[in-house]
Amino acid sequence: MVMTAGKQDGLAQDFVQFAVEAGVLRFGQFKTKAGRLSPYFFNAGLFDDGAKLGRLAQFYAQRILASGIEFDMIFGPAYKGIALAAAVAIELARLGRNVPYAYNRKEAKDHGEGGTLVGAPVRGKVLIVDDVMSAGTAARESIALIRAAGAVPHAVAIALDRQEMATEDGVDVAHSAVQYVRDKLGLHVCAIARLADLLQYLERHQGDALGAHHAEVLAYRERYGVPD
Template identity: 60%
Template sequence: MDNLRHQFIEFAVASGVLRFGEFVTKAGRTSPYFFNAGAFNDGATLGTLAHFYAQSLLDAGIEFDMLFGPAYKGITLASATAVALAGKGRNVPFAFNRKEAKDHGEGGSIVGAALKGKVVIIDDVISAGTSVRESVELIRAAGATPCAVLIALDRMERSGKDDALSAGSAVQEVSQAYGIPVISISNLDDLLSYLARADVSDSLAPFQQPIAAYRQRYGIR
């Protein structure tokens, strides 16, 4: 696990964003961990989160012209990442969408800069890929090109019922469907590496085995 990924997992755990126990996912599974980006809810943690997004995007080495944040969590993530990028010497425009189109004032469903050039979609995680699909459609309809998706955590998890699991993860399916890379700040393997460290607190160590078992059952090979 490289240093940035290591630091991000530590940050997410310390912030209470990455939690351990028993949580029911959208797919109805009982997961031993849960990632809630909405808990990055003050200025300091949001600023640090934006640093991780911005640095991961720059480290990926892809060409991009602007950022797009799908409503609702993506709005804050894209705007904060734009601020962090500017602090790193890369000032780029950003935009986001409304859930309902506005029929007065400037109208429409897009807020912020005009969608053009190569656009990075920024979100927290990819579950069913719905927000990515909607974002890709909006970007292409404006004549721009979606060039990547940037997320915080890749759960590396297959979808479907236990007796009919998908061949790939939600992240892999999105990448294949739209022909664009999905960049993640961290993933499930990084989390397991973190929990395996000797200096992890005694309160977290018991979760290593349940998460490893969950990965064995639902994770991509």
């Protein structure tokens, strides 16, 4: 399948550059959860200081507000989603959109307030904030927790959409995790950037060290990618 470049998204291009400069987006050979050898790797855990986390939250907030998605609160899935939800809530408040947030524990607490949910009461339309979506497992778990609390899982915001086939029982399927969550589970999904944006960024750098990775990333996209 051949993927063609579309109109450039300025916010996405700025985010890809930021991720590369922060060392969060790296190139080489990396084994994915699906067992594929990927020529790039995005590790949101490396947004590991206040400045980088704050800048990341700005990108999330801009994309969320621009998407027009309606939501009453933010939910962060343990563990990476906890810091992301808190940072995004702070940035949205700074921009004049103050909303409550909550997150879950991996194990239920048997003392104090107990339970697995921490933070504000989970109510209304909920926006789940996470880093990437590989198989949709974390999203399904969050959806179950939110529904059990009596709220509505309405949307998901992620940093990067890899735009590649998901796997089920070790077998490639025709849809991505994002498409599954959007089309099968009925949630809105917004991503700061997609693999297509990364390819555009690398194409702009043809002739330098970064641009040298374009062919490998494009070949990976053509092999494992899904249509938009």
